[in-house]
Amino acid sequence: MEYGLLGERLGHSFSPRIHKALWGADYGLIEKSPEELGPFLQSGGFRGLNVTIPYKQAVIPYLAELSEAARAIGSVNTILRREDGSLWGHNTDYDGFLALVKSLSFDLRGKKALVLGDGGAAKTVRAVLRNKGVGELVTISRRGPDNYENLSRHVDAALIVNTTPLGMYPNVDAAAVDLERFPACKAVLDLIYNPARTKLLLQAEELGMEALGGLPMLVEQGRKAAELFSGHSIPAEEGERLLRRLRAETMNVALIGMPGCGKSTVGRALAERLGRPFVDLDEELVKRAGKSIPTIFAEEGEAGFRARETALLDEFSRESGLVIATGGGVVTRPENRPLLRRNSRVIRLERLLEQLATDGRPLSQTRSVLALACEREHLYRAWAEGTVQVTEPKETARRIEALLWEESE
Numbered sequence: 001m002e003y004g005l006l007g008e009r010l011g012h013s014f015s016p017r018i019h020k021a022l023w024g025a026d027y028g029l030i031e032k033s034p035e036e037l038g039p040f041l042q043s044g045g046f047r048g049l050n051v052t053i054p055y056k057q058a059v060i061p062y063l064a065e066l067s068e069a070a071r072a073i074g075s076v077n078t079i080l081r082r083e084d085g086s087l088w089g090h091n092t093d094y095d096g097f098l099a100l101v102k103s104l105s106f107d108l109r110g111k112k113a114l115v116l117g118d119g120g121a122a123k124t125v126r127a128v129l130r131n132k133g134v135g136e137l138v139t140i141s142r143r144g145p146d147n148y149e150n151l152s153r154h155v156d157a158a159l160i161v162n163t164t165p166l167g168m169y170p171n172v173d174a175a176a177v178d179l180e181r182f183p184a185c186k187a188v189l190d191l192i193y194n195p196a197r198t199k200l201l202l203q204a205e206e207l208g209m210e211a212l213g214g215l216p217m218l219v220e221q222g223r224k225a226a227e228l229f230s231g232h233s234i235p236a237e238e239g240e241r242l243l244r245r246l247r248a249e250t251m252n253v254a255l256i257g258m259p260g261c262g263k264s265t266v267g268r269a270l271a272e273r274l275g276r277p278f279v280d281l282d283e284e285l286v287k288r289a290g291k292s293i294p295t296i297f298a299e300e301g302e303a304g305f306r307a308r309e310t311a312l313l314d315e316f317s318r319e320s321g322l323v324i325a326t327g328g329g330v331v332t333r334p335e336n337r338p339l340l341r342r343n344s345r346v347i348r349l350e351r352l353l354e355q356l357a358t359d360g361r362p363l364s365q366t367r368s369v370l371a372l373a374c375e376r377e378h379l380y381r382a383w384a385e386g387t388v389q390v391t392e393p394k395e396t397a398r399r400i401e402a403l404l405w406e407e408s409e
Protein backbone atom coordinates (compact mmCIF):
# COMPACT_ATOMS: atom_id res chain seq x y z
CA MET A 1 0.00 0.00 0.00
CA GLU A 2 1.59 3.29 -1.10
CA TYR A 3 -0.80 5.72 0.58
CA GLY A 4 -2.78 5.59 3.79
CA LEU A 5 -3.86 7.00 7.11
CA LEU A 6 -1.46 6.45 10.00
CA GLY A 7 -2.80 6.28 13.55
CA GLU A 8 -2.83 4.10 16.63
CA ARG A 9 -6.44 2.83 16.57
CA LEU A 10 -8.38 3.83 13.48
CA GLY A 11 -11.67 1.92 13.59
CA HIS A 12 -13.95 3.43 10.99
CA SER A 13 -12.49 6.21 8.82
CA PHE A 14 -13.81 8.17 5.83
CA SER A 15 -10.30 8.78 4.47
CA PRO A 16 -10.03 5.71 2.16
CA ARG A 17 -13.40 6.71 0.60
CA ILE A 18 -12.31 10.33 0.21
CA HIS A 19 -9.05 9.44 -1.54
CA LYS A 20 -10.62 6.77 -3.73
CA ALA A 21 -13.29 9.22 -4.86
CA LEU A 22 -10.93 12.16 -5.46
CA TRP A 23 -8.05 10.47 -7.26
CA GLY A 24 -8.82 6.74 -7.43
CA ALA A 25 -6.10 5.96 -4.88
CA ASP A 26 -5.38 2.63 -3.27
CA TYR A 27 -5.41 4.17 0.21
CA GLY A 28 -5.45 2.08 3.38
CA LEU A 29 -5.56 2.29 7.16
CA ILE A 30 -2.23 1.84 8.89
CA GLU A 31 -2.39 1.16 12.63
CA LYS A 32 0.90 1.36 14.49
CA SER A 33 1.75 1.26 18.19
CA PRO A 34 4.06 4.04 19.51
CA GLU A 35 6.97 1.52 19.45
CA GLU A 36 6.29 0.69 15.80
CA LEU A 37 6.01 4.32 14.65
CA GLY A 38 9.72 5.13 14.15
CA PRO A 39 10.66 1.87 12.38
CA PHE A 40 7.62 2.21 10.10
CA LEU A 41 8.43 5.81 9.10
CA GLN A 42 12.05 4.83 8.46
CA SER A 43 11.10 1.73 6.47
CA GLY A 44 10.45 3.56 3.21
CA GLY A 45 7.45 1.39 2.38
CA PHE A 46 5.05 4.21 1.46
CA ARG A 47 4.83 7.28 -0.79
CA GLY A 48 2.37 9.43 1.13
CA LEU A 49 0.60 9.38 4.48
CA ASN A 50 -2.04 11.21 6.38
CA VAL A 51 -1.51 11.24 10.12
CA THR A 52 -4.10 11.26 12.88
CA ILE A 53 -4.40 10.92 16.69
CA PRO A 54 -2.00 10.48 18.49
CA TYR A 55 0.88 10.96 16.05
CA LYS A 56 0.50 14.45 14.54
CA GLN A 57 3.40 15.71 16.65
CA ALA A 58 5.21 12.41 17.23
CA VAL A 59 6.04 12.07 13.49
CA ILE A 60 7.93 15.39 13.34
CA PRO A 61 11.39 14.10 14.43
CA TYR A 62 11.33 11.63 11.51
CA LEU A 63 10.75 14.32 8.86
CA ALA A 64 13.59 15.99 6.95
CA GLU A 65 11.60 19.18 6.37
CA LEU A 66 8.32 20.81 7.36
CA SER A 67 6.16 23.20 5.36
CA GLU A 68 5.78 26.68 6.80
CA ALA A 69 2.22 25.87 7.92
CA ALA A 70 3.24 22.64 9.68
CA ARG A 71 6.14 24.40 11.40
CA ALA A 72 3.98 27.31 12.54
CA ILE A 73 1.25 25.01 13.87
CA GLY A 74 3.61 22.37 15.27
CA SER A 75 1.49 19.54 13.90
CA VAL A 76 1.64 17.37 10.75
CA ASN A 77 -1.26 15.54 9.12
CA THR A 78 0.31 14.90 5.68
CA ILE A 79 3.67 13.30 4.88
CA LEU A 80 5.12 13.06 1.39
CA ARG A 81 8.14 11.03 0.34
CA ARG A 82 10.31 13.13 -1.93
CA GLU A 83 12.37 11.95 -4.94
CA ASP A 84 15.48 11.54 -2.78
CA GLY A 85 13.54 9.36 -0.31
CA SER A 86 13.41 12.00 2.47
CA LEU A 87 10.12 12.88 4.17
CA TRP A 88 8.34 16.25 4.00
CA GLY A 89 5.57 17.14 6.45
CA HIS A 90 2.65 19.48 5.92
CA ASN A 91 -0.66 20.35 7.58
CA THR A 92 -3.80 20.28 5.41
CA ASP A 93 -6.09 20.44 8.47
CA TYR A 94 -5.32 24.14 8.21
CA ASP A 95 -6.98 24.30 4.77
CA GLY A 96 -9.85 22.17 6.05
CA PHE A 97 -10.66 24.43 8.98
CA LEU A 98 -10.13 27.52 6.82
CA ALA A 99 -12.85 26.24 4.46
CA LEU A 100 -15.23 25.92 7.42
CA VAL A 101 -14.46 29.45 8.61
CA LYS A 102 -14.88 30.86 5.11
CA SER A 103 -18.45 29.56 4.97
CA LEU A 104 -19.45 31.73 7.95
CA SER A 105 -21.73 34.59 6.99
CA PHE A 106 -19.84 37.24 8.96
CA ASP A 107 -16.31 38.61 9.14
CA LEU A 108 -14.28 37.42 12.13
CA ARG A 109 -11.98 40.44 12.17
CA GLY A 110 -11.91 42.01 15.62
CA LYS A 111 -14.35 39.47 17.07
CA LYS A 112 -13.78 37.31 20.14
CA ALA A 113 -13.45 33.55 19.61
CA LEU A 114 -13.40 30.69 22.12
CA VAL A 115 -11.66 27.42 21.31
CA LEU A 116 -12.87 24.56 23.50
CA GLY A 117 -10.09 22.02 24.20
CA ASP A 118 -6.34 22.36 23.91
CA GLY A 119 -5.19 19.31 21.96
CA GLY A 120 -3.70 18.86 18.50
CA ALA A 121 -6.64 20.21 16.47
CA ALA A 122 -6.85 23.32 18.67
CA LYS A 123 -3.39 24.37 17.45
CA THR A 124 -4.60 24.36 13.84
CA VAL A 125 -7.85 26.12 14.72
CA ARG A 126 -5.97 28.87 16.54
CA ALA A 127 -3.58 29.36 13.61
CA VAL A 128 -6.50 29.84 11.20
CA LEU A 129 -8.39 32.16 13.53
CA ARG A 130 -5.29 34.27 14.14
CA ASN A 131 -4.76 34.62 10.39
CA LYS A 132 -8.40 35.60 9.94
CA GLY A 133 -7.78 38.50 12.31
CA VAL A 134 -9.93 37.59 15.32
CA GLY A 135 -9.67 40.29 17.98
CA GLU A 136 -9.37 38.04 21.02
CA LEU A 137 -8.62 34.32 20.99
CA VAL A 138 -9.24 32.31 24.17
CA THR A 139 -8.60 28.60 24.69
CA ILE A 140 -10.81 26.89 27.24
CA SER A 141 -8.87 23.98 28.71
CA ARG A 142 -9.62 21.83 31.72
CA ARG A 143 -6.04 22.47 32.79
CA GLY A 144 -5.68 26.16 31.87
CA PRO A 145 -6.31 29.59 33.43
CA ASP A 146 -9.44 29.84 31.24
CA ASN A 147 -11.45 26.76 32.07
CA TYR A 148 -15.02 25.48 32.41
CA GLU A 149 -15.27 26.96 35.93
CA ASN A 150 -14.82 30.57 34.80
CA LEU A 151 -16.66 30.64 31.48
CA SER A 152 -18.58 33.74 32.61
CA ARG A 153 -15.46 35.79 31.68
CA HIS A 154 -16.23 35.07 28.03
CA VAL A 155 -19.95 35.64 27.53
CA ASP A 156 -19.03 38.22 24.84
CA ALA A 157 -17.60 35.57 22.46
CA ALA A 158 -18.95 35.80 18.90
CA LEU A 159 -17.58 32.42 17.79
CA ILE A 160 -17.22 29.11 19.65
CA VAL A 161 -15.20 26.23 18.18
CA ASN A 162 -15.41 22.79 19.74
CA THR A 163 -12.21 20.77 19.40
CA THR A 164 -12.97 18.40 22.29
CA PRO A 165 -14.34 14.93 21.58
CA LEU A 166 -17.45 15.70 23.68
CA GLY A 167 -20.59 14.86 21.66
CA MET A 168 -18.90 12.40 19.32
CA TYR A 169 -20.61 9.06 18.58
CA PRO A 170 -21.52 7.07 20.65
CA ASN A 171 -21.52 9.66 23.47
CA VAL A 172 -23.86 11.99 21.62
CA ASP A 173 -25.53 13.34 24.79
CA ALA A 174 -22.44 15.28 25.83
CA ALA A 175 -21.63 18.93 25.05
CA ALA A 176 -18.64 20.90 26.32
CA VAL A 177 -20.67 24.04 27.18
CA ASP A 178 -24.25 25.27 27.48
CA LEU A 179 -24.68 27.90 24.76
CA GLU A 180 -27.41 29.70 26.74
CA ARG A 181 -24.50 31.26 28.60
CA PHE A 182 -23.21 33.01 25.45
CA PRO A 183 -25.83 35.53 24.30
CA ALA A 184 -23.40 37.31 21.94
CA CYS A 185 -22.44 34.12 20.12
CA LYS A 186 -23.27 34.21 16.41
CA ALA A 187 -21.76 30.91 15.26
CA VAL A 188 -20.61 27.52 16.54
CA LEU A 189 -18.20 25.25 14.67
CA ASP A 190 -17.77 21.67 15.80
CA LEU A 191 -14.90 19.58 14.42
CA ILE A 192 -16.87 16.38 15.08
CA TYR A 193 -18.58 14.88 12.00
CA ASN A 194 -20.33 11.86 13.53
CA PRO A 195 -23.12 12.66 14.26
CA ALA A 196 -23.69 15.28 11.56
CA ARG A 197 -25.14 17.61 14.18
CA THR A 198 -23.77 17.26 17.70
CA LYS A 199 -25.77 18.25 20.77
CA LEU A 200 -23.82 21.53 20.77
CA LEU A 201 -24.76 22.26 17.14
CA LEU A 202 -28.40 21.36 17.71
CA GLN A 203 -28.53 23.81 20.59
CA ALA A 204 -26.82 26.45 18.43
CA GLU A 205 -29.49 25.99 15.72
CA GLU A 206 -32.23 26.23 18.33
CA LEU A 207 -30.77 29.53 19.57
CA GLY A 208 -30.56 30.92 16.03
CA MET A 209 -26.77 30.73 15.75
CA GLU A 210 -24.93 29.52 12.64
CA ALA A 211 -23.94 25.90 13.21
CA LEU A 212 -21.44 23.89 11.16
CA GLY A 213 -20.10 20.36 11.71
CA GLY A 214 -16.67 18.93 10.85
CA LEU A 215 -17.36 16.97 7.64
CA PRO A 216 -16.50 19.85 5.24
CA MET A 217 -13.17 20.22 7.07
CA LEU A 218 -12.45 16.51 6.74
CA VAL A 219 -13.19 16.52 3.01
CA GLU A 220 -11.16 19.68 2.35
CA GLN A 221 -8.08 18.44 4.24
CA GLY A 222 -8.42 15.22 2.20
CA ARG A 223 -8.69 17.13 -1.09
CA LYS A 224 -5.59 19.17 -0.31
CA ALA A 225 -3.65 16.04 0.71
CA ALA A 226 -4.89 14.25 -2.45
CA GLU A 227 -3.51 17.11 -4.57
CA LEU A 228 -0.10 16.67 -2.96
CA PHE A 229 -0.15 12.87 -3.29
CA SER A 230 -1.40 12.81 -6.90
CA GLY A 231 0.60 15.80 -8.10
CA HIS A 232 -2.38 17.38 -9.87
CA SER A 233 -4.99 19.89 -8.86
CA ILE A 234 -8.46 18.70 -7.85
CA PRO A 235 -11.19 21.33 -8.35
CA ALA A 236 -12.95 22.54 -5.20
CA GLU A 237 -16.29 21.54 -6.83
CA GLU A 238 -15.21 17.90 -6.73
CA GLY A 239 -14.68 18.23 -3.00
CA GLU A 240 -18.13 19.81 -2.61
CA ARG A 241 -19.75 17.03 -4.64
CA LEU A 242 -18.00 14.41 -2.53
CA LEU A 243 -19.13 16.16 0.64
CA ARG A 244 -22.78 15.99 -0.45
CA ARG A 245 -22.33 12.37 -1.47
CA LEU A 246 -20.80 11.40 1.88
CA ARG A 247 -23.69 13.06 3.66
CA ALA A 248 -26.22 11.19 1.52
CA GLU A 249 -24.46 7.86 2.05
CA THR A 250 -23.76 8.06 5.75
CA MET A 251 -26.73 9.82 7.33
CA ASN A 252 -29.92 7.95 8.14
CA VAL A 253 -33.01 8.44 5.99
CA ALA A 254 -36.03 9.04 8.25
CA LEU A 255 -39.52 8.86 6.75
CA ILE A 256 -42.27 10.97 8.29
CA GLY A 257 -45.90 11.40 7.26
CA MET A 258 -49.53 10.75 8.17
CA PRO A 259 -50.46 7.42 9.79
CA GLY A 260 -51.17 4.86 7.09
CA CYS A 261 -49.37 6.71 4.29
CA GLY A 262 -47.01 3.79 3.66
CA LYS A 263 -43.87 4.66 5.65
CA SER A 264 -43.23 1.03 6.68
CA THR A 265 -43.77 -0.52 3.24
CA VAL A 266 -41.89 2.21 1.41
CA GLY A 267 -39.15 2.22 4.09
CA ARG A 268 -38.62 -1.51 3.64
CA ALA A 269 -38.42 -1.10 -0.15
CA LEU A 270 -36.01 1.82 0.24
CA ALA A 271 -33.75 -0.09 2.66
CA GLU A 272 -33.63 -2.99 0.21
CA ARG A 273 -32.85 -0.66 -2.66
CA LEU A 274 -30.07 1.15 -0.77
CA GLY A 275 -28.75 -2.03 0.90
CA ARG A 276 -29.23 -0.51 4.35
CA PRO A 277 -30.70 -1.83 7.62
CA PHE A 278 -34.36 -0.92 8.13
CA VAL A 279 -35.94 0.11 11.43
CA ASP A 280 -39.69 0.46 11.80
CA LEU A 281 -40.09 2.42 15.03
CA ASP A 282 -43.68 1.24 15.64
CA GLU A 283 -42.76 -2.41 15.08
CA GLU A 284 -39.72 -2.08 17.32
CA LEU A 285 -41.84 -0.39 19.98
CA VAL A 286 -44.38 -3.24 19.93
CA LYS A 287 -41.60 -5.83 20.10
CA ARG A 288 -39.94 -4.16 23.10
CA ALA A 289 -43.22 -3.48 24.95
CA GLY A 290 -44.53 -6.99 24.30
CA LYS A 291 -47.98 -5.56 23.53
CA SER A 292 -49.83 -4.00 20.62
CA ILE A 293 -50.12 -0.25 20.02
CA PRO A 294 -53.90 -0.19 20.85
CA THR A 295 -53.08 -1.99 24.14
CA ILE A 296 -50.32 0.51 24.96
CA PHE A 297 -52.74 3.39 24.28
CA ALA A 298 -55.41 1.73 26.45
CA GLU A 299 -53.05 1.00 29.34
CA GLU A 300 -50.61 3.94 29.25
CA GLY A 301 -52.48 6.59 27.28
CA GLU A 302 -51.00 8.54 24.38
CA ALA A 303 -48.38 10.09 26.72
CA GLY A 304 -47.03 6.64 27.61
CA PHE A 305 -46.83 5.67 23.96
CA ARG A 306 -45.08 8.93 23.00
CA ALA A 307 -42.50 8.55 25.78
CA ARG A 308 -41.64 5.08 24.49
CA GLU A 309 -41.47 6.42 20.92
CA THR A 310 -39.08 9.26 21.87
CA ALA A 311 -36.79 6.86 23.76
CA LEU A 312 -36.59 4.59 20.70
CA LEU A 313 -35.99 7.48 18.33
CA ASP A 314 -33.21 8.69 20.62
CA GLU A 315 -31.63 5.24 20.43
CA PHE A 316 -31.77 4.76 16.65
CA SER A 317 -31.06 8.37 15.67
CA ARG A 318 -27.55 7.95 17.13
CA GLU A 319 -26.70 5.49 14.38
CA SER A 320 -25.67 6.08 10.76
CA GLY A 321 -26.83 4.64 7.45
CA LEU A 322 -30.25 3.38 8.60
CA VAL A 323 -33.63 3.75 6.92
CA ILE A 324 -36.07 4.66 9.71
CA ALA A 325 -39.86 4.61 9.36
CA THR A 326 -41.27 6.79 12.13
CA GLY A 327 -44.77 6.72 13.61
CA GLY A 328 -47.22 9.28 12.22
CA GLY A 329 -47.33 11.21 15.51
CA VAL A 330 -43.58 11.64 15.85
CA VAL A 331 -43.95 15.32 14.88
CA THR A 332 -46.28 16.05 17.81
CA ARG A 333 -43.36 16.14 20.28
CA PRO A 334 -40.95 19.04 19.67
CA GLU A 335 -38.16 17.11 21.43
CA ASN A 336 -38.21 14.56 18.59
CA ARG A 337 -37.09 17.14 16.04
CA PRO A 338 -33.46 17.47 17.22
CA LEU A 339 -33.31 13.69 17.51
CA LEU A 340 -34.21 13.44 13.82
CA ARG A 341 -31.94 16.31 12.81
CA ARG A 342 -28.98 14.80 14.68
CA ASN A 343 -28.01 12.41 11.91
CA SER A 344 -30.94 11.89 9.51
CA ARG A 345 -32.20 13.22 6.19
CA VAL A 346 -35.91 13.65 6.88
CA ILE A 347 -38.25 12.81 3.99
CA ARG A 348 -41.98 13.33 4.15
CA LEU A 349 -44.29 10.86 2.43
CA GLU A 350 -47.49 12.36 1.12
CA ARG A 351 -50.68 10.53 0.14
CA LEU A 352 -54.30 11.50 -0.49
CA LEU A 353 -56.22 11.39 2.80
CA GLU A 354 -58.85 8.95 1.45
CA GLN A 355 -56.04 6.47 0.66
CA LEU A 356 -54.62 6.36 4.20
CA ALA A 357 -54.87 3.03 6.05
CA THR A 358 -56.49 3.29 9.51
CA ASP A 359 -56.45 -0.32 10.80
CA GLY A 360 -54.58 -0.84 14.11
CA ARG A 361 -54.09 2.92 14.48
CA PRO A 362 -55.93 4.14 17.59
CA LEU A 363 -55.77 7.86 16.81
CA SER A 364 -56.83 7.47 13.18
CA GLN A 365 -59.87 5.50 14.39
CA THR A 366 -60.97 7.74 17.23
CA ARG A 367 -60.36 11.11 15.55
CA SER A 368 -61.07 11.90 11.95
CA VAL A 369 -58.15 11.58 9.57
CA LEU A 370 -58.93 15.11 8.45
CA ALA A 371 -58.56 16.44 12.01
CA LEU A 372 -55.21 14.67 12.38
CA ALA A 373 -54.08 16.08 9.03
CA CYS A 374 -55.03 19.65 10.08
CA GLU A 375 -53.08 19.21 13.28
CA ARG A 376 -49.96 17.75 11.71
CA GLU A 377 -49.53 18.71 8.04
CA HIS A 378 -47.70 21.96 8.80
CA LEU A 379 -45.36 20.05 11.11
CA TYR A 380 -44.54 17.39 8.49
CA ARG A 381 -43.82 20.18 6.04
CA ALA A 382 -41.63 22.11 8.49
CA TRP A 383 -39.65 19.07 9.65
CA ALA A 384 -38.96 17.55 6.23
CA GLU A 385 -36.10 18.32 3.87
CA GLY A 386 -38.02 16.86 0.93
CA THR A 387 -41.43 15.41 0.04
CA VAL A 388 -42.28 12.38 -2.10
CA GLN A 389 -45.79 11.36 -3.25
CA VAL A 390 -46.56 7.76 -2.36
CA THR A 391 -47.41 5.44 -5.24
CA GLU A 392 -46.29 1.80 -5.63
CA PRO A 393 -43.63 1.10 -2.89
CA LYS A 394 -40.66 0.25 -5.15
CA GLU A 395 -41.38 3.21 -7.41
CA THR A 396 -41.71 5.50 -4.36
CA ALA A 397 -38.40 4.16 -3.02
CA ARG A 398 -36.78 4.87 -6.40
CA ARG A 399 -38.00 8.47 -6.26
CA ILE A 400 -36.75 8.93 -2.68
CA GLU A 401 -33.32 7.67 -3.72
CA ALA A 402 -33.36 10.08 -6.68
CA LEU A 403 -34.22 12.91 -4.28
CA LEU A 404 -31.33 11.98 -1.97
CA TRP A 405 -28.86 12.00 -4.88
CA GLU A 406 -30.40 15.06 -6.48
CA GLU A 407 -29.70 16.96 -3.30
CA SER A 408 -26.23 15.47 -3.24
CA GLU A 409 -25.36 16.23 -6.88
Ligand code: NAP
Pocket (backbone or CB within 6 Å): 053, 093, 096, 116, 117, 118, 119, 120, 121, 122, 140, 141, 142, 143, 163, 164, 165, 166, 168, 176, 191, 192, 193, 214, 215, 217, 218, 219, 221
Ligand atom coordinates in the same frame (compact mmCIF):
# COMPACT_ATOMS: atom_id res chain seq x y z
P1 NAP B 1 -6.81 15.61 21.18
O1 NAP B 1 -5.42 16.01 20.89
O2 NAP B 1 -7.08 14.39 21.97
O3 NAP B 1 -7.46 16.90 21.90
C1 NAP B 1 -8.75 17.00 22.32
C2 NAP B 1 -8.77 17.98 23.51
O4 NAP B 1 -10.10 18.01 23.98
C3 NAP B 1 -7.93 17.53 24.68
O5 NAP B 1 -6.63 17.99 24.58
C4 NAP B 1 -8.67 18.13 25.86
O6 NAP B 1 -8.25 19.46 26.10
C5 NAP B 1 -10.11 18.17 25.39
N1 NAP B 1 -10.84 17.05 25.99
C6 NAP B 1 -10.60 15.72 25.83
N2 NAP B 1 -11.48 15.00 26.56
C7 NAP B 1 -12.27 15.90 27.19
C8 NAP B 1 -13.34 15.80 28.10
N3 NAP B 1 -13.80 14.60 28.50
N4 NAP B 1 -13.91 16.93 28.56
C9 NAP B 1 -13.47 18.16 28.16
N5 NAP B 1 -12.44 18.30 27.31
C10 NAP B 1 -11.86 17.20 26.83
O7 NAP B 1 -7.64 15.46 19.85
P2 NAP B 1 -7.54 16.38 18.53
O8 NAP B 1 -6.62 15.77 17.57
O9 NAP B 1 -7.31 17.78 18.96
O10 NAP B 1 -9.01 16.19 17.95
C11 NAP B 1 -10.09 16.75 18.65
C12 NAP B 1 -11.40 16.47 17.94
O11 NAP B 1 -11.41 17.06 16.66
C13 NAP B 1 -11.68 14.99 17.72
O12 NAP B 1 -13.06 14.78 17.93
C14 NAP B 1 -11.32 14.77 16.26
O13 NAP B 1 -12.06 13.71 15.69
C15 NAP B 1 -11.74 16.11 15.67
N6 NAP B 1 -11.01 16.44 14.44
C16 NAP B 1 -11.73 16.62 13.31
C17 NAP B 1 -11.10 16.95 12.14
C18 NAP B 1 -11.92 17.16 10.89
O14 NAP B 1 -11.36 17.14 9.80
N7 NAP B 1 -13.21 17.37 11.01
C19 NAP B 1 -9.71 17.12 12.10
C20 NAP B 1 -8.99 16.95 13.29
C21 NAP B 1 -9.65 16.61 14.46
P3 NAP B 1 -7.96 19.98 27.59
O15 NAP B 1 -7.30 18.85 28.31
O16 NAP B 1 -7.07 21.13 27.33
O17 NAP B 1 -9.25 20.37 28.22
